[in-house]
Amino acid sequence: MKKRCRLLVKTLQPVLLQDQIQRLIEFQRRDYCTDDVALFDLILEHAKAQQRFFNQSKDSATATTKQPTARPSKEVTTRISSGRSQPVTPRAPKAATPPTEGCLFCKGLHWLRECPTASVEQRRAALEKFKEEKQQQRVGPIRSKALPDTGVDCTILPSSVLRTLEEAVSPDVNVIRLSRPVTVILADGSTKTCSEEVKLDLQLTTAAGVVHVRQVPCLVLDSEDDELLLGRDTLSSLGIDVNDMLAQLAGSALLATEEDEFPVGYELFVEGATGGSMLGNAAVKDMMDAAVQNGFPAERQGEIEEILATRNEVW
Incomplete structure (x- = not known):
């Protein structure tokens, strides 16, 4: 008998009814585990209740979604004895749906042209900024190699990478002319002068994930290389100090191999x-x-x- 009742509960559909009957048998009606007739009556009772609730929910959902069709207004043009018609009252224009991200200026639930706090100049500036952001999203990032362990003091951008960036981005990248050119010493001992600087938003792909660094000042170096040299100033802003890491590694190795000159005793x-x-x-x-x-x-x-x-x- 128990096996028959267990099989009856196991084959119930839907799952909601099966869970409810199983919960009732386990906590309230434990005697139904051996009485298949009483178990059938219990299943039938709860199945009818669930079906009734389902029908009511379905009817209420249908009633809310169905909207009555608009009947033509009776106050349309009425004719009088002279053959002329009365003027029709114009309908009020339908209000536009507010943008999902809000106003471009105050983030309110209205369009920029309807903003009560923005002036004409502020609306124009907000619209231009929005267009620039959209343009940058369409262009996407320019991929280039980055070397973080070169030991340079500041970030160096080769001129070839800058030209590629200017060709891809519109409007052109804002290149700043330095009032005092900076002289840099290359790895081979030669020197070059950097007279331009540009601020870029860098997206560094690391083993731990993607790191975004905004407004990084980069010296433009006249070179045909395609590698961006990350300076120690940029790495320090991210909490990375290569010299400190090397010192810690070297210190731990020295301590591991050092022999105690004066042993215990x-x-x-x-x-x-x-x-x-x-x-x-x-x-x-x-x-x-x-x-x-x-x-x-x-x-x-x-x-x-x-x-x-x-x-x-x-x-």
Whole structure:
């Protein structure tokens, strides 16, 4: 009987009804596990209740979605005896749906042209900024290699990468002419002068994920290379100090290989002539004198000294 009731509950559909019946049997109607007739009546009762609730929900959803069709207004043009018609009252224009992201100026639930706080100049500036952001999203990032461990003080951008960037982005990148050119020393010892600077938004792809760095000042170097040299100033802003990391690694290696010059218990031993360690002569003499005073035979003092010299592990 239990197997029959268990099979009946297991094959119930839908799952909601099955869970409800199983919960009732487990916590309230445990006697129904052995009475298949009573179990059938319980299933039928709850199935009818769920079907009734489903029909009511379906009818209410249909009633809310169905909207009555608009009937033509009776106040349309009416004719009078003279053959002329009365003017029709114009309908009010339908309000436009507000943008999902809000106003471009105050983020309110209205369009920019309807903003009550923005002036004409502010509306124009907000619209231009919005167009520039859309343009940058259409262009997308320019991919280039970045070297983070070169040891340069500031970020260096080759002129070839700058030209590629200017060709891809419209309007052109804002290149700043330096009032005081900067002289840089290359790896081969030669020097070059950088007279231009540009601020870029960098997107660095690392093993831990993507890092976004905004408004990074980059010196423009006349070069045909395609590698961006990340400076220590940019890395420091991200909390990365290569020199500090190398110092920590070198320090840990030195500590691992360093031998203790003064091991534990060194002060108790002195280096003997044979290479072994023995107690200091003064300490041995004091001990032997104390032993003789306490009754140790003085003629056997030499034997004790020989034993101490041959058995260093005693000390």
